[in-house]
Amino acid sequence: MKTETSKKLFEEAKKYIPGGVNSPVRAFKSVGGDPLFIQRGEGSKFWDVDGNEYVDYIGSWGPHLFGHNPSFIIDALKAAIENGTSFGAPTSMEVEMAKLITGLVPSVEMVRMVNSGTEATMSAIRAARGYTGREKFIKFEGCYHGHADYFLIKAGSGALTLGVPTSPGVTKGNAADTLLADYNDIESIKKLVSTNKNEIAAVIIEPIAGNMGVVKVKDDFIKELRAICDEEKIILIFDEVMTGFRVAAGGAQEVLGIKPDLSTFGKIIGGGLPVGAFGGKRKIMEKIAPSGPVYQAGTLSGNPLAMAAGFAALKHIKDNPNIYKELEEKSAYLEKGFKENLNALGKNYAMNRVGSMMCMFFTEEIVDDFKSAFKSDTVLYGKYFHEMLKRGIYLAPAQFEALFVSTAHTKEDLDKTIKSHKDSLKDL
Numbered sequence: 001m002k003t004e005t006s007k008k009l010f011e012e013a014k015k016y017i018p019g020g021v022n023s024p025v026r027a028f029k030s031v032g033g034d035p036l037f038i039q040r041g042e043g044s045k046f047w048d049v050d051g052n053e054y055v056d057y058i059g060s061w062g063p064h065l066f067g068h069n070p071s072f073i074i075d076a077l078k079a080a081i082e083n084g085t086s087f088g089a090p091t092s093m094e095v096e097m098a099k100l101i102t103g104l105v106p107s108v109e110m111v112r113m114v115n116s117g118t119e120a121t122m123s124a125i126r127a128a129r130g131y132t133g134r135e136k137f138i139k140f141e142g143c144y145h146g147h148a149d150y151f152l153i154k155a156g157s158g159a160l161t162l163g164v165p166t167s168p169g170v171t172k173g174n175a176a177d178t179l180l181a182d183y184n185d186i187e188s189i190k191k192l193v194s195t196n197k198n199e200i201a202a203v204i205i206e207p208i209a210g211n212m213g214v215v216k217v218k219d220d221f222i223k224e225l226r227a228i229c230d231e232e233k234i235i236l237i238f239d240e241v242m243t244g245f246r247v248a249a250g251g252a253q254e255v256l257g258i259k260p261d262l263s264t265f266g267k268i269i270g271g272g273l274p275v276g277a278f279g280g281k282r283k284i285m286e287k288i289a290p291s292g293p294v295y296q297a298g299t300l301s302g303n304p305l306a307m308a309a310g311f312a313a314l315k316h317i318k319d320n321p322n323i324y325k326e327l328e329e330k331s332a333y334l335e336k337g338f339k340e341n342l343n344a345l346g347k348n349y350a351m352n353r354v355g356s357m358m359c360m361f362f363t364e365e366i367v368d369d370f371k372s373a374f375k376s377d378t379v380l381y382g383k384y385f386h387e388m389l390k391r392g393i394y395l396a397p398a399q400f401e402a403l404f405v406s407t408a409h410t411k412e413d414l415d416k417t418i419k420s421h422k423d424s425l426k427d428l
């Protein structure tokens with residue numbers, strides 16, 4: 001596979017951009033080798049600058065529920081750009097977008113648009129602190145909520161694979177109010193709540209984790225967490241940046257049947273453009289400036305182009321609810337193929353899947369929290385990643401991520417992936 005142009009670009013990029021990338025997980029650090037520079041995407045595929053074609057299961061780390069460049073998003077952008085790119089003033093599309101999100105996610109009575117998942121989660125924590133007057137919050141080891149200082153404590157995703165789960169530059173003062181619990185372990189929550197009585201503003205959780213690989217909350221755990229938050233008047237925040245509109249039109253909260261007090265969104269709601277959002281109970285959201293004193297702002301929040309792309313994506317979901325049946329069928333087919341390969345090869349690697357988010361862990365133990373996920377052999381994952389890449393299958397360049405199936409993936413793509421999976425594992 002010729003990758004000279006990517007290599008040249010990467011050498012050039014490293015002179016001007018830290019690590020040659022604008023987000024660490026793209027650098028292939030945890031799988032080895034140099035990143036490929038992508039030229040173009042179409043449907044389930046994209047092509048690198050050397051012309052190599054890949055079936056893409058990253059989908060820009062989640063946004064591309066319909067694959068690359070779906071016509072309904074491109075058409076919406078073309079129409080919007082004729083009117084201008086940004087005004088810094090309210091537009092009707094922002095009202096339509098807010099109505100669409102609150103219509104699709106019942107727990108969200110009001111919503112504020114921002115420009116990334118990180119902005120959404122940091123703003124949600126501030127809203128919870130402003131509403132409760134409390135300062136501490138609980139996150140779970142292995143969950144990733146973006147790169148705001150106080151989240152980078154035992155964080156997942158890139159922070160995990162790059163070995164900096166607790167990042168330098170995060171001050172003790174900033175970390176002091178971050179309490180750490182164990183995913184799916186209600187005793188760890190009870191302990192923190194009793195030792196920090198009336199001091200905890202919020203619990204933030206990935207209701208279906210995608211940043212320690214894919215790990216779903218246990219039903220009894222999430223039900224008890226909801227009850228404890230009610231009892232202790234703690235704001236329960238579902239970080240649905242990855243799961244929102246991914247696992248169901250109503251997100252993980254629809255799948256789990258649990259209503260959070262606040263939710264955060266990103267990825268899919270931007271249709272591939274930079275968009276995040278946070279929203280939830282009216283009595284909390286009305287504390288946000290300018291209706292309330294909790295300050296939150298953004299020059300390009302609700303940007304007309306991002307709203308056009310995001311609205312087109314969510315409108316497509318609203319008008320085509322059967323896409324989740326299609327995503328389930330395609331993802332289950334892929335999972336079945338992978339499992340048949342593992343059986344044939346006598347390997348019992350853990351496979352976790354929720355809807356069109358899936359992860360195969362290089363450990364034969366059950367993976368239901370950060371500690372068990374972390375037992376995965378990341379060196380072996382790196383080899384597997386490159387074997388699949390050689391065969392034209394582009395997976396997450398890190399073990400602790402998710403593989404995303406889109407509506408654009410065809411049976412041919414899936415069969416090619418299943419075959420490549422078997423041949424790759426054989427060659428490890």
Ligand code: KE4
Nearest residue numbers: 023061116117118144145146157241242266
């Ligand atoms: P962004 O700031 O990257 O838009 O969103 C942060 C974020 C918040 N919450 C969850 C559950 C997330 O998954 C993310 C971002 N996800 C990672 C992939 N695991 C983004 C990829 C990257 O960092 O480049």
